[in-house]
Each structure stands twice: as structure tokens, then as C-alpha cells.
């Protein structure tokens with residue numbers, strides 16, 4: 169689906185009434201959830217005594233309570249009550265070969281058994297893993313491994329400031345680049361500023377410029393206005409749009425960012441924590457054919473094995489961050505580049521290429537997107553739709569992420585739409601579908617016809633609970 173159509177449909181969803189599940193049907197679903205997830209509930213009650221709120225995974229559903237998982241295989245996942253799920257969360261994107269993929273796990277187990285977890289010193293896997301990334305990602309000439317996507321964004325920004333000797337950083341509103349002090353600003357919904365920034369001094373955002381997505385004039389103004397205030401060191405962005413495309417990217421946006429970075433001698437940072445090795449083996453930069461100066465990677469480079477992250481990019485830039493005394497800028501991490509992560513990285517990327525994982529996951533996502541849109545079209549009263557960037561699918565039902573903050577009663581709109589989205593998700597969970605935030609589905613190379621058919625059945629069931637207008 170093209171950008172203009174996505175935007176028009178999104179506007180349509182947020183400007184029309186929501187479609188609730190009637191109270192009696194909802195009560196039945198809730199009762200069913202409690203009855204079939206007893207062990208998860210017991211664990212949650214226990215966890216509340218030792219873990220704040222009883223849950224520490226931001227991607228976990230909490231309505232009515234979080235589920236505890238037991239095991240996985242391929243695209244399937246089982247919770248501790250033995251319920252089976254088709255998994256579209258896939259650990260928040262990194263699992264593209266499929267869960268618990270023997271050829272990868274066997275290699276990692278061998279490293280653990282034969283070599284031990286880490287030494288704090290260099291191993292051969294570090295070089296093999298860096299070469300594997302460089303082989304596929306066109307703008308990358310050097311790699312520095314870190315431990316998370318959050319750290320990778322922190323590092324990229326620090327490197328950009330050190331390299332350009334400029335201070336300002338532009339962030340596209342609504343994007344997620346991890347939870348470091350300077351990046352927790354306008355998360356999830358564009359324009360929300362410090363709403364979720366409790367615990368972070370407001371001064372920390374002094375050099376951050378929050379630009380609304382696809383606002384070309386504001387983008388240019390941010391570069392121009394910064395000239396007398398230390399200049400723009402970098403713009404950091406998710407190349408498919410904020411929240412992995414929840415806020416879709418205008419077809420000209422990445423190119424314009426590149427042009428402005430060139431014109432103002434600033435660096436372009438692509439956050440490819442989700443898009444790298446998922447949208448394309450060469451990441452979003454290859455998919456859109458726009459080359460950033462720096463790229464950040466996270467969980468996907470080790471296919472879910474900890475601790476995975478990397479900042480990578482042009483040689484002349486990356487060379488300023490070698491380890492050692494009196495180097496600048498300072499980067500660290502005792503467990504960064506440990507042999508388990510680097511071994512997993514090397515073998516995971518090798519196996520993704522060998523199995524054509526991105527293409528298979530993309531083919532599935534294209535088919536599921538079409539099939540769901542056909543199904544949704546059978547109910548003209550429902551504005552539901554799905555769009556995808558390769559194996560990243562967004563399904564829109566209540567569109568709480570797209571509520572206009574300047575519109576009437578935005579907070580109430582957001583909460584009503586979010587709550588209803590969670591109710592839909594509870595029904596889907598009862599039926600054995602696991603997705604991200606009730607809005608997103610990632611596919612892996614093992615999703616198959618059976619998964620597709622079952623997914624459609626679940627949606628058909630969900631829609632049957634919503635009365636026709």
C-alpha cells in the first residue's frame with residue numbers, strides 16, 4: 169500500500185467512531201482468558217512481590233495480565249499453561265529464521281561448551297561477525313559492537329558530535345531509539361515531548377530538536393536555525409518511519425534528510441535495530457537506496473541472543489572510536505562483543521543468507537497483508553486495514569498511535585482507542601495469536617499456509633464479535 173493511501177486510511181480510522189465488542193461477549197472472553205492462563209496469573213501474582221509491577225518486558229501485554237512463556241519452535245510459542253500461539257511478536261523483530269533454529273543454536277551451544285562465555289578480550293568471532301555485517305550493509309565499512317540498540321543510538325550520537333564538533337541532534341517525533349536520557353522524548357505519539365521523560369532533567373533535551381514526521385519545512389528550519397547554536401551533528405531516524413513504520417515515512421523523507429545532512433555537514437544516522445537484516449539483508453538503506461553515515465543495530469544481529477548491538481558506518485567516522493586510553497569519544501561495555509553474541513551474529517547472518525530468510529518472511533507478509541485486507545473488505549462498516557514494509561506488518565483497528573494531539577479531547581481519544589485495541593488483542597490471544605501492542609506483526613521465514621489460514625480464522629472470529637452497523 170502506498171504512503172498516500174495509508175495516511176488517508178489512518179485519518180479515516182481516527183476520525184470515525186470505534187467499534188467496541190459488546191459487554192457480554194467481552195466478559196466471556198475475559199473469563200476464558202482467566203480460565204486458560206491460570207499458571208501465568210499465579211506467576212504474575214508471585215512476580216509482583218519481587219519485580220516492580222510483576223512485569224518488566226515493555227512488549228508484554230498487560231490486559232488483563234501478562235503471560236509467561238515456556239518454549240518456542242519455528243513460528244510457534246507455548247505459554248506455561250500449555251497454550252499454543254502463532255508468534256508475530258518474534259521477540260520484537262529479531263527472530264527471522266524462526267525460533268529455536270537448530271543450525272544456529274547448535275553453533276552457539278558449541279561456542280559455550282568449547283570456549284566459555286566471555287573473556288573481556290578479543291575473539292575471532294568479533295572479526296567474522298563484523299565482516300558479515302559489512303558484506304551485506306552497503307554503507308558500513310567498520311563496526312563497533314555494543315550490547316543493546318539503546319547503547320548503539322547513544323554511541324552513534326556521541327560519535328556524530330565528536331566527529332562533526334557540532335551539538336544539536338534532530339530526532340523524528342514518535343520514533344523510538346531506546347531509553348537513554350536524551351532519546352526518551354516524544355515517544356510513541358509524535359509531539360508528546362517529555363510526557364514519558366520522568367526522571368530525566370529537562371536540560372538533557374537542550375540539544376535535541378524534535379521534528380514532526382514528514383514535516384519537510386520544520387526539518388529544514390531545524391538545520392537552518394541551528395547554524396548559530398552549535399550546528400546539527402546528526403539526524404537520527406527510523407528509515408521506515410517512527411515505531412518501525414507506525415508513523416509511515418513519506419517517500420521523499422529519507423532522501424531529503426540525506427540532502428540536508430550533506431548541505432549542512434551533518435551526519436545521517438539510520439536506526440536499523442528493526443529494519444537491518446529484516447527489510448533487506450542490506451537493511452532499509454539498501455531497500456530505499458539512501459546511504460546513511462552511521463547505522464545502529466541491535467537484537468537482530470544476534471538473532472535474539474544477548475547482548476547484541478552495534479554502531480557501524482563509514483571508515484573515516486568510525487575510526488575515531490577505537491578502544492583505548494585518551495580516545496574520543498569514550499565507548500564501553502565489558503560484555504560487548506562477547507564470543508557468544510559475535511558467534512551468534514556471524515552464524516545468524518550467514519544462515520539468513522543461506523535460507524533466503526528475508527524473502528521468505530516478506531512473501532508471507534505480502535500474502536497475509538493481502539488476505540487480511542480482503543477479509544476486512546467484507547465488513548464495510550469496519551475501517552480496519554493492514555499495510556506492510558516487507559516482513560513488518562501494521563494492522564490498524566483503532567489507530568491510537570495516530571490520534572491528532574491538536575484534535576478534540578486527544579487524551580480521552582488515545583485511552584479509549586488503546587483500551588479497545590487491548591480488548592481486541594485479548595480476544596486474539598485467547599485464539600492463539602501473539603502480536604506486538606495489538607498493532608504490529610513481524611513474520612519469519614517459517615510462517616506458512618497453516619499459520620496464514622489460522623490467522624484469518626482468528627480475525628474472522630474477532631470481527632464476528634463486533635456488531636454490524
Ligand SMILES: Cc1ncc(COP(=O)(O)O)c(C=O)c1O
Nearest residue numbers: 316317318344345346441442466
Ligand atoms: C528502532 C529501535 N531502536 C532502538 C531500540 C532499542 O533497542 P534495545 O531494546 O536493544 O535497547 C528498539 C527496540 O525495540 C527499536 O525498535
